[in-house]
Amino acid sequence: MVVSRFAPSPTGYLHLGNARTAIFSYLFAKHHRGKFILRVEDTDRERSTKEFEEMLLEDLKWLGIEWDEFYRQSERFDIYREYAEKLVQSRHAYPCFCTVEELEEERKKAEEKGVPYRYSGKCRALSKEEVEEFKRQGKPYTIRFRVPDGRVVVFQDLIKGHIAINVDDFGDFVIVRSDGTPTYNFVVVVDDALMGVTHVVRGEDHIPNTPKQILIYEALGFEVPKFAHLPVILGEDRSKLSKRHGAVSVRNYREEGYLSPALFNFLCLLGWSPPEEGREIFSKKELIDLFTLEGVNSAPAVFNKEKLRWMNGVYIREVLSLDRLVEEFMPFLEKAGYKADKDFVRKVLEKTRDSFETLTEGVERLKPFFVQEVSYSEEAMAVLENEPSRRVLELFLQKVQEGDINAQRVKEIAKEIQKELNLKAKEIWHALRACLTGELEGIGVDIMCDVLPKERVLHRVIKALEILG
Numbered sequence: 001m002v003v004s005r006f007a008p009s010p011t012g013y014l015h016l017g018n019a020r021t022a023i024f025s026y027l028f029a030k031h032h033r034g035k036f037i038l039r040v041e042d043t044d045r046e047r048s049t050k051e052f053e054e055m056l057l058e059d060l061k062w063l064g065i066e067w068d069e070f071y072r073q074s075e076r077f078d079i080y081r082e083y084a085e086k087l088v089q090s091r092h093a094y095p096c097f098c099t100v101e102e103l104e105e106e107r108k109k110a111e112e113k114g115v116p117y118r119y120s121g122k123c124r125a126l127s128k129e130e131v132e133e134f135k136r137q138g139k140p141y142t143i144r145f146r147v148p149d150g151r152v153v154v155f156q157d158l159i160k161g162h163i164a165i166n167v168d169d170f171g172d173f174v175i176v177r178s179d180g181t182p183t184y185n186f187v188v189v190v191d192d193a194l195m196g197v198t199h200v201v202r203g204e205d206h207i208p209n210t211p212k213q214i215l216i217y218e219a220l221g222f223e224v225p226k227f228a229h230l231p232v233i234l235g236e237d238r239s240k241l242s243k244r245h246g247a248v249s250v251r252n253y254r255e256e257g258y259l260s261p262a263l264f265n266f267l268c269l270l271g272w273s274p275p276e277e278g279r280e281i282f283s284k285k286e287l288i289d290l291f292t293l294e295g296v297n298s299a300p301a302v303f304n305k306e307k308l309r310w311m312n313g314v315y316i317r318e319v320l321s322l323d324r325l326v327e328e329f330m331p332f333l334e335k336a337g338y339k340a341d342k343d344f345v346r347k348v349l350e351k352t353r354d355s356f357e358t359l360t361e362g363v364e365r366l367k368p369f370f371v372q373e374v375s376y377s378e379e380a381m382a383v384l385e386n387e388p389s390r391r392v393l394e395l396f397l398q399k400v401q402e403g404d405i406n407a408q409r410v411k412e413i414a415k416e417i418q419k420e421l422n423l424k425a426k427e428i429w430h431a432l433r434a435c436l437t438g439e440l441e442g443i444g445v446d447i448m449c450d451v452l453p454k455e456r457v458l459h460r461v462i463k464a465l466e467i468l469g
């Protein structure tokens, strides 16, 4: 069975790049009807927080990623200790008593010589008795992995292809720090092996770690999994996508009113090409069916926010059911301080869902439907104060009071007013729009009249006439 995992560190918000890693790893497992594991890598006790972990899980759930198993590394220290001990027993690792100062000295010397630093291996040669003696004295020590000399580690990456790395320059690296906490390269191997992970899908920034991990797999007698390293995501300026490029966390986008299936769809296309060229809108189920690692491009993907906006607009306009759109829209409306019942919101969105691309933009644009009292822009006020407007509104008021109001009726009324007052069509529509929406642009008068109940239309006309005195 295929087993893949996502292994985030809870040290910040879920970054778009990590979200894409999670999605690819998840899709890969689900495509093969395998298991997907979420493992929180919180061994760095200083940078990891419970709050970040909670937000991470929430954001993943929001994105639609479900996991079959869940682990937290901070709860597994006993297991790591056991395996570190095994490595020491089998002489693949050894305690190192070098002090910070001694190591600093080594580093300086390397620098002076202009050669890359690697640990000298001084403590490799300590005898059992020396080790016991140092421990008795209470000297602090780390545990280092003994890197074999003259070894080139080779692996076949499922995305990047053949990779060969000479491990000679690594030096014996630390697997347990002097405070007893294990390091990433060590715990990741113990966990992936014990959790039965068959495919490690992660960012390409981990390629340099992979040979160290392979050495540990071998030393512990574990089967080495397959690796698939995903290319980085770049900003439009071709540098690695980061905060400098604006919003980069899933949470930012969620708060801006992007929809989870749209973001999921968009992130999938960031570096993965579907078999069917030209098509861009896919449901999660379709993506599970179609996703393969062969379809992942080995070159970096470029993040294009305009495209994400466009795609979100497609989801708002066409993909989501109206009911679901209403559900998504309500919290944004409430957050902006408006009260409206669902039936009314449904009516509004039915007519306007093609006019905005994010939910926050939608709330802003559709404000005139939800405000109790219209506030007029300067331009709208100027139009209202212009002479024909008052006569237009008086006549409009009378006609609406006499009958119904809707998109069809307002067009007829406008024609009648135009004839009776001998005005240009534009003068009438401008006056009505200024009165009903407070703006000269944005939502059309016909849609306003279609959706707003008659008494609210009347209220707005009376209010405008009052202001005009």
Ligand code: GLU
Pocket (backbone or CB within 6 Å): 006, 007, 008, 009, 041, 188, 201, 202, 203, 206
């Ligand atoms: N905790 C590591 C990270 O967030 C996981 C790397 C891995 O997937 O092995 O980068």
